[in-house]
Every structure is written in C-alpha cells, then in structure tokens.
Amino acid sequence: xxxxxxxxxxxxxxxxxxxxxxxxxxxxxxxxxxxxxxxxxxxxxxxxxxxxxxxxxxxxxxxxxxxxxxxxxxxxxxxxxxxxxxxxxxxxxxxxxxxxxxxxxxxxxxxxxxxxxxxxxxxxxxxxxxxxxxxxxxxxxxxxxxxxxxxxxxxxxxxxxxxxxxxxxxxxxxxxxxxxxxxxxxxxxxxxxxxxxxxxxxxxxxxxxxxxxxxxxxxxxxxxxxxxxxxxxxxxxxxxxxxxxxxxxxxxxxxxxxxxxxxxxxxxxxxxxxxxxxxxxxxxxxxxxxxxxxxxxxxxxxxxxxxxxxxxxxxxxxxxxxxxxxxxxxxxxxxxxxxxxxxxxxxxxxxxxxxxxxxxxxxxxxxxxxxxxxxxxxxxxxxxxxxxxxxxxxxxxxxxxxxxxxxxxxxxxxxxxxxxxxxxxxxxxxxxxxxxxxxxxxxxxxxxxxxxxxxxxxxxxxxxxxxxxxxxxxxxxxxxxxxxxxxxxxxxx
Ligand code: FAD
Numbered sequence: 001x002x003x004x005x006x007x008x009x010x011x012x013x014x015x016x017x018x019x020x021x022x023x024x025x026x027x028x029x030x031x032x033x034x035x036x037x038x039x040x041x042x043x044x045x046x047x048x049x050x051x052x053x054x055x056x057x058x059x060x061x062x063x064x065x066x067x068x069x070x071x072x073x074x075x076x077x078x079x080x081x082x083x084x085x086x087x088x089x090x091x092x093x094x095x096x097x098x099x100x101x102x103x104x105x106x107x108x109x110x111x112x113x114x115x116x117x118x119x120x121x122x123x124x125x126x127x128x129x130x131x132x133x134x135x136x137x138x139x140x141x142x143x144x145x146x147x148x149x150x151x152x153x154x155x156x157x158x159x160x161x162x163x164x165x166x167x168x169x170x171x172x173x174x175x176x177x178x179x180x181x182x183x184x185x186x187x188x189x190x191x192x193x194x195x196x197x198x199x200x201x202x203x204x205x206x207x208x209x210x211x212x213x214x215x216x217x218x219x220x221x222x223x224x225x226x227x228x229x230x231x232x233x234x235x236x237x238x239x240x241x242x243x244x245x246x247x248x249x250x251x252x253x254x255x256x257x258x259x260x261x262x263x264x265x266x267x268x269x270x271x272x273x274x275x276x277x278x279x280x281x282x283x284x285x286x287x288x289x290x291x292x293x294x295x296x297x298x299x300x301x302x303x304x305x306x307x308x309x310x311x312x313x314x315x316x317x318x319x320x321x322x323x324x325x326x327x328x329x330x331x332x333x334x335x336x337x338x339x340x341x342x343x344x345x346x347x348x349x350x351x352x353x354x355x356x357x358x359x360x361x362x363x364x365x366x367x368x369x370x371x372x373x374x375x376x377x378x379x380x381x382x383x384x385x386x387x388x389x390x391x392x393x394x395x396x397x398x399x400x401x402x403x404x405x406x407x408x409x410x411x412x413x414x415x416x417x418x419x420x421x422x423x424x425x426x427x428x429x430x431x432x433x434x435x436x437x438x439x440x441x442x443x444x445x446x447x448x449x450x451x452x453x454x455x456x457x458x459x460x461x462x463x464x465x466x467x468x469x470x471x472x473x474x475x476x477x478x479x480x481x482x483x484x485x486x487x488x489x490x491x492x493x
Pocket of ligand 1: 242250251252253254255257258291292293294295296298355356357358360361364382386388389390393394395397398401
C-alpha cells in the first residue's frame with residue numbers, strides 16, 4: 001500500500017491526457033498534497049449497455065493507447081510500471097472498495113449527460129462525499145453545458161438555430177490546455193483489476209474489424225493526427241463539399257469525439273485558428289463549427305429528454321403504423337435494397353464502422369419512410385455497427401430522421417434515393433467503390449439500374465435479381481405508402 005494520499009482519476013468518455021480538466025485537477029491535487037494519482041477505467045453496466053460491436057472494438061484500442069500514454073507520463077516522474085487500472089463491475093461499489101483498501105482522499109471525473117450516467121454519478125458523488133472524500137466533476141466534453149443554454153423564458157431549447165445563437169452569446173469556449181508532462185502515479189495493485197483482454201471487448205468469433213483499422217487509428221494521437229490532417233488538407237473545402245460522399249472532406253473525428261480522445265475545445269480552436277490564418281475562408285470554418293453545434297444540441301436534447309432512445313419527442317409518433325417488415329430491415333442491413341446509394345452506405349458502414357453524414361440521412365429516410373421500419377430498429381443497427389455510435393448523436397439523429405425528434409425534418413419530406421444519389425454522388429464514384437457489382441454501369445443509370453435497357457445491363461455485367469437486387473420497393477410506391485401511413489397516424493390522434 002502506498003504511503004502517499006491518493007487522488008483517483010476516473011476515466012470514462014474522456015480517454016485523453018491533453019485538455020482533460022479532471023486529470024489536471026487530480027495531478028494538481030497530488031502535487032499540492034504530496035500525493036499520487038490513481039487512473040482507473042471501469043467497464044460498468046452503464047458504459048457496457050451503451051456499447052455495440054463496433055464501439056467495443058474502438059474502446060479496446062483506445063484504452064490500450066491511453067494505458068501507454070499514462071505509463072509514459074508516469075515513467076517521467078518515477079521508475080514505475082504503473083499505468084491505467086482496468087476494472088469491471090458496478091462503478092459505485094468498485095470506487096468504494098478502492099477507498100476502503102487504500103488511502104484515497106479525492107476522486108475526479110469529467111461529466112456525462114445521459115440519464116443513466118448522471119444518476120449513477122450523482123449517487124456516487126454523494127456516497128464518496130459522505131465518506132469525507134473530496135469529489136469533483138468537470139465540464140470537458142461539451143463546449144456548453146446543457147443547463148447553461150436557456151431560452152429567454154429560462155427553458156431548454158427544442159430548435160437548433162436559436163439554440164446555437166444562444167450558445168454564441170455565452171462566453172466563448174475556453175482555450176484548450178496541454179497534457180501533463182509527467183504524472184506521479186500510485187504504484188499499487190487494486191483488488192479485482194483485470195487485463196484489457198479480460199474486458200472482452202475484442203471482435204468475436206473472428207476479427208471482423210480489419211476494415212475499421214484501415215480507416216481509423218483509435219487513441220489520442222490518432223485523434224490529433226486526424227484533426228491536423230483535416231485542418232491542413234480538407235477544411236478549406238468543407239462548406240462546399242461536405243455533402244459529397246464521393247469527396248472525403250469531412251473531419252471523420254466523430255469516433256474520437258465519442259470517446260473523448262480529443263476535446264471539442266481542441267477541435268473548435270483549431271478551426272478558429274484556421275479561420276484567423278486564412279482570411280476569406282471564415283465561412284467554411286463557421287460551417288464546420290456549426291456542425292459541432294449540432295453535437296452540442298444533441299447532448300442538450302439528450303440531457304433534458306427522459307428517454308431519447310425509446311420515446312418519440314413528438315408524442316403523436318407513438319401511434320405511427322410501422323410495418324415490422326423484418327425482411328426489408330434485413331435487406332437494408334445487408335446493403336441489398338436495390339437502391340445503389342443506400343446499399344453503398346450500408347456496406348461502407350459494415351466494412352469501416354463509419355458512414356458519411358449525407359448517406360446516413362438517405363439510408364435512414366429510406367428505412368423509416370419507404371420501408372416503414374421503426375426508427376428504433378435503425379438506431380439499434382447503427383448502435384451496433386458505427387464506431388461513433390453515441391447516446392446523444394445517434395438517438396437524436398434517428399428521431400430527427402423519423403420526423404418525431406427535436407427540430408426534425410418533417411416526416412412528409414421524403415428523400416428520393418435516386419435523386420439524392422444523382423445530386424451528391426453525380427458520377428457514381430461512391431457507389432462504384434462500395435457496390436462493385438455496379439462498377440461498369442454507365443453514369444446515367446448508376447443510381448437507377450432498373451431503368452437501364454437489357455443491353456446496357458448486359459454490357460455492365462448486371463443481372464437484376466441475380467447479381468444485384470431489384471429495388472425493395474418502387475421509389476414512388478414507397479413514398480405514397482409512407483404518406484398514407486403519416487395521414488393514418490394524424491387521423492388516429
Ligand atoms: P464532420 O462533418 O466533420 O463534423 C464534425 C463533428 O461534428 C462530428 O465529428 C460530430 O461530432 C459533429 N456532428 C456533425 N454532424 C452532426 C450531426 N448531424 N449531429 C450531431 N453531431 C454532428 N454522429 C455521431 O457522432 N454518432 C452517431 O451515432 C451518429 N448517428 C447518426 C445517425 C443518423 C441517422 C444520422 C443522420 C446522423 C448521425 N450522426 C452521428 C451525425 C453525423 O452523421 C456524424 O456526426 C458525422 O457524419 C460524423 O462525420 P465527421 O466526423 O466527418 O463529421
């Protein structure tokens with residue numbers, strides 16, 4: 001048992017050393033009290049319930065990277081092998097057990113915003129404070145706390161634009177700060193601590209995530225590289241090309257933000273520096289910063305909603321006549337709908353754990369409108385397959401797609417998957433990449449192969465219904481059925 005008093009740094013969705021307020025507080029506390037820092041990550045039921053296959057893969061890699069960074073920072077201050085301590089079980093019980101067994105005087109963490117996490121954290125804070133421990137939580141993963149942003153009437157927001165205007169009237173987001181150069185770590189063994197492998201996060205029964213690793217490098221360094229690459233190479237074109245899946249200009253920072261490997265402050269100020277350094281390019285930086293605003297808005301809604309995953313924010317949608325069509329759902333999941341842009345998106349998702357935002361909107365719309373499948377089924381599939389699946393953005397976005405969310409696209413505004421494909425992937429490059437069966441289709445038919453003549457299909461090597469499916473529904477028929485279902489719902493409430 002170490003003789004020096006201990007401050008616990010409880011990592012959750014903040015898997016970074018830089019710009020980490022709770023970690024800074026823990027190291028400061030240790031410096032001021034001749035103490036040491038005990039970094040822990042606990043795979044508790046709340047965190048576990050929010051993970052799907054893809055995010056489990058990401059988390060394992062991210063914890064591995066964090067462990068290395070902590071060990072390096074620890075070795076700067078003492079000859080020790082200490083690193084991140086991994087545990088699994090009820091977080092409250094585990095923290096109490098550690099404080100029983102060791103001389104813990106303080107516990108620090110960064111805040112989360114979903115109900116299960118906030119109620120767990122409130123409970124734990126009260127119990128630890130009852131034991132006389134110093135216990136503090138910090139704002140780290142949002143630019144604006146959900147309770148800081150209020151309407152003139154003092155209530156929370158339901159519409160994005162006024163929300164974002166209100167945010168901009170608040171004090172500007174603080175500057176990010178550097179990682180501690182060294183951390184004086186507690187060199188102790190904790191009862192019940194487990195290896196990374198024992199957390200059982202790796203893909204099973206075989207490594208199906210090789211395509212994820214080709215696209216992403218989880219961890220703080222991977223996040224920084226991704227940010228700098230984006231700012232240096234792609235932000236300049238962001239406003240003009242962000243809707244084009246055939247041009248990869250967006251930041252692809254979403255999984256890094258999901259796990260807090262980079263903070264929104266680091267991202268925000270990097271975009272701000274770009275705008276300062278490139279007069280005349282402010283518009284593209286502002287557009288990007290406004291997307292970070294959507295992330296803030298999704299968390300604002302999540303914090304104030306009782307259950308964003310299950311309950312439609314617009315109550316009338318509880319009566320919507322969903323189809324329960326499991327065949328259609330399965331064709332959508334497998335990228336076999338016969339709508340090329342949809343199939344490309346679903347296959348990109350399966351292969352890389354990621355899908356472009358515009359394509360998420362198109363595949364989502366086709367699922368809940370043309371196929372009348374419940375938005376909760378789409379949410380569940382994305383939760384399992386996206387590396388950035390997060391309790392706020394995913395649930396918020398599916399409610400938005402379903403027409404029942406905050407500031408949502410009205411249900412009766414129905415994307416045409418052919419026109420969307422032609423507009424945002426005009427030469428069909430994105431489709432050709434992910435749906436190789438259609439690689440040789442002429443541009444004119446790449447988004448609607450069923451309109452091509454038998455001769456053209458033959459020349460492209462496509463036999464509809466054999467090596468590429470017929471569309472799961474007609475574009476027009478699907479749209480009309482969705483509008484009828486919407487009318488039925490309105491009449492039933
Ligand atoms: P960029 O365009 O570079 O944007 C920068 C950051 O802003 C993103 O990393 C993200 O954190 C945030 N952001 C951008 N667009 C949105 C948005 N519309 N709503 C909220 N935040 C946004 N995003 C997730 O992070 N996790 C999800 O689980 C998720 N599920 C989605 C489900 C559906 C049906 C839809 C339509 C969108 C979903 N999004 C989700 C939002 C958006 O598609 C992704 O954030 C974006 O595609 C990530 O790519 P990027 O990092 O290159 O984004």
